[in-house]
Amino acid sequence: MENMIEVISLEKIFGKKQALNNVSFQVKKGETFGFLGPSGSGKTTTIKILTGQMRPTAGTAKVFGEPVSKLNTPEYRKRFGVVTDNSGLYARLTIYDNLKLYADLYGTSLQRIDEALEAVNLGSEKKTQVAKLSKGMTQRVLLARTLLHKPELLFLDEPTSALDPANSKHIHNGLKELNRQGTTIFLTTHDMEEADHLCSQVAFLNKGVVQLLDEPKQLKKQYREEVIGLELKDGRELELPLQSSSAEEIQQYISREMVERIYTKEPTLGDIFVEVTGRELV
Amino acid sequence: MTFSVKRFMAIFQKDLKDLYRNMYVSSTALMPLIFAVIYGRMDNVTIEMHLFVISMSLALVGTFLQCAMIAEEKEKNTLRGLMLSPATLTEILSGKSAVTILITVIVTGISMFIMDFSFSGRIGLMAGIVLSLIFFIALGTWMGLITRSVLEASVYILPVMFIFGMGNMFIMFAEQYAFLQILEYTPGLQLQEIVELEDAGAGFGELWKPFAIIGAWAAAMVVLAAVTFKKRMMD
Ligand SMILES: Nc1ncnc2c1ncn2[C@@H]1O[C@H](COP(=O)(O)OP(=O)(O)O)[C@@H](O)[C@H]1O
Numbered sequence: 476m477e478n479m480i481e482v483i484s485l486e487k488i489f490g491k492k493q494a495l496n497n498v499s500f501q502v503k504k505g506e507t508f509g510f511l512g513p514s515g516s517g518k519t520t521t522i523k524i525l526t527g528q529m530r531p532t533a534g535t536a537k538v539f540g541e542p543v544s545k546l547n548t549p550e551y552r553k554r555f556g557v558v559t560d561n562s563g564l565y566a567r568l569t570i571y572d573n574l575k576l577y578a579d580l581y582g583t584s585l586q587r588i589d590e591a592l593e594a595v596n597l598g599s600e601k602k603t604q605v606a607k608l609s610k611g612m613t614q615r616v617l618l619a620r621t622l623l624h625k626p627e628l629l630f631l632d633e634p635t636s637a638l639d640p641a642n643s644k645h646i647h648n649g650l651k652e653l654n655r656q657g658t659t660i661f662l663t664t665h666d667m668e669e670a671d672h673l674c675s676q677v678a679f680l681n682k683g684v685v686q687l688l689d690e691p692k693q694l695k696k697q698y699r700e701e702v703i704g705l706e707l708k709d710g711r712e713l714e715l716p717l718q719s720s721s722a723e724e725i726q727q728y729i730s731r732e733m734v735e736r737i738y739t740k741e742p743t744l745g746d747i748f749v750e751v752t753g754r755e756l757v
Numbered sequence: 758m759t760f761s762v763k764r765f766m767a768i769f770q771k772d773l774k775d776l777y778r779n780m781y782v783s784s785t786a787l788m789p790l791i792f793a794v795i796y797g798r799m800d801n802v803t804i805e806m807h808l809f810v811i812s813m814s815l816a817l818v819g820t821f822l823q824c825a826m827i828a829e830e831k832e833k834n835t836l837r838g839l840m841l842s843p844a845t846l847t848e849i850l851s852g853k854s855a856v857t858i859l860i861t862v863i864v865t866g867i868s869m870f871i872m873d874f875s876f877s878g879r880i881g882l883m884a885g886i887v888l889s890l891i892f893f894i895a896l897g898t899w900m901g902l903i904t905r906s907v908l909e910a911s912v913y914i915l916p917v918m919f920i921f922g923m924g925n926m927f928i929m930f931a932e933q934y935a936f937l938q939i940l941e942y943t944p945g946l947q948l949q950e951i952v953e954l955e956d957a958g959a960g961f962g963e964l965w966k967p968f969a970i971i972g973a974w975a976a977a978m979v980v981l982a983a984v985t986f987k988k989r990m991m992d
């Protein structure tokens with residue numbers, strides 16, 4: 476099976492509000508797919524449809540090659556994991572007891588609890604009551620909870636939106652490791668750096684419409700300004716066209732040892748998003 | 758439809774552990790015990806007092822516990838996680854019902870022990886309590902499905918407590934306020950009817966009627982809970 480997720484012409488209408496409009500994309504096995512868009516663009520709605528929590532108004536959505544309407548069985552639910560932006564834990568129970576419930580529900584060994592907690596760097600906090608955790612730690616426990624059963628496919632709805640940079644970095648490393656081990660990840664975010672760092676494929680979602688879909692590397696190449704920048708030791712900055720005619724001039728600066736730094740002008744994913752959609756990411 | 762005993766047990770254990778630490782909800786279980794202590798110290802403890810405390814445990818513990826557990830899962834966004842796990846709503850609700858049944862039976866048992874009441878030989882009453890428990894748990898499940906927070910559940914439980922929990926006491930005013938006669942039909946007063954018939958040595962020929970009334974409450978409530986449950990499953 477090549478496609479873990481296949482979405483064709485998906486529509487979702489709430490009353491008069493069109494939340495998703497003709498959305499199509501595919502996520503291949505082993506990918507980390509980033510669904511990027513500002514708040515209100517339809518990211519959560521898409522995850523809800525893909526995980527069977529909401530029905531689409533029109534169009535088809537398939538996960539593991541099956542229509543999502545067929546995914547409501549325990550067997551399918553064992554194959555994916557979800558962390559949404561409003562997932563909850565049992566505050567009066569310890570981290571361990573919270574995870575033990577899910578280990579039992581998924582039928583995994585209790586040893587997986589320790590492994591999952593190690594993966595999010597919470598191995599020493601097992602006995603801590605969840606009510607006493609910071610937002611960042613709670614988020615890490617939620618992630619550990621979805622790692623227990625080693626899902627083939629992981630849905631993450633803005634996994635780091637509540638975290639400080641140090642915690643985000645930790646989660647990012649964990650996700651990369653997970654992806655290396657074969658888990659396909661579908662991630663929504665409005666953090667373009669995060670997407671750039673993690674995703675092999677990104678879709679730009681704006682007001683329910685997918686406006687662009689490509690590899691981050693390709694996008695940056697495509698939207699790159701065709702110039703070479705030179706920063707000279709005397710402080711001057713030059714921009715030369717990216718053409719053979721510039722070669723001689725550059726060579727002269729180099730041979731006279733005047734060059735501090737040479738760079739190409741690569742846009743960030745954020746820059747590209749603004750250019751394509753005309754909207755800032757908030 | 759699959760039913761996994763392992764998942765049912767997982768929910769049961771989790772809810773029992775959580776309840777143990779949940780002072781707000783578990784303290785309501787003290788109410789019947791307090792009444793049991795107060796009545797138990799009187800010189801002449803009547804059967805009406807026993808049945809008042811039993812009805813109160815059923816309504817307050819059976820219904821409120823069940824309702825509050827379900828409402829809190831919604832309030833704290835934990836139900837969504839369970840629903841996305843392999844657990845089915847049937848397993849989740851069964852696990853919770855098992856906790857509620859256990860606590861209700863314990864509270865009723867201790868209250869009657871405090872009041873020096875013996876269940877021995879009272880087969881009819883015990884059967885009536887079991888049948889009533891089905892009604893009260895179905896009522897709690899239905900209320901849990903329609904409320905969104907523990908606070909809301911605490912408000913909704915008030916009429917239930919007055920009608921079903923304290924009906925055995927309010928019936929005393931039925932002569933002044935005729936509309937209170939309707940309370941005759943509550944499970945609590947039907948339990949009293951069963952005891953009175955049993956004490957008078959009545960056979961099944963007369964006993965079937967209170968059982969039929971309690972059974973009708975239970976059946977109607979189970980249907981209402983099941984219909985609401987089906988609707989909730991859809992969205
Ligand atoms: N249950 C709902 N009822 C009505 N409108 C909704 C509902 N859920 C989402 N919406 C609307 O759909 C749009 C997309 O929402 P959402 O998917 O939550 O966006 P995002 O996750 O990208 O912030 C928003 O305009 C939101 O107000």
Ligand SMILES: [Mg+2]
Pocket residue numbers: 515518519520560632
């Ligand atoms: Mg969202």
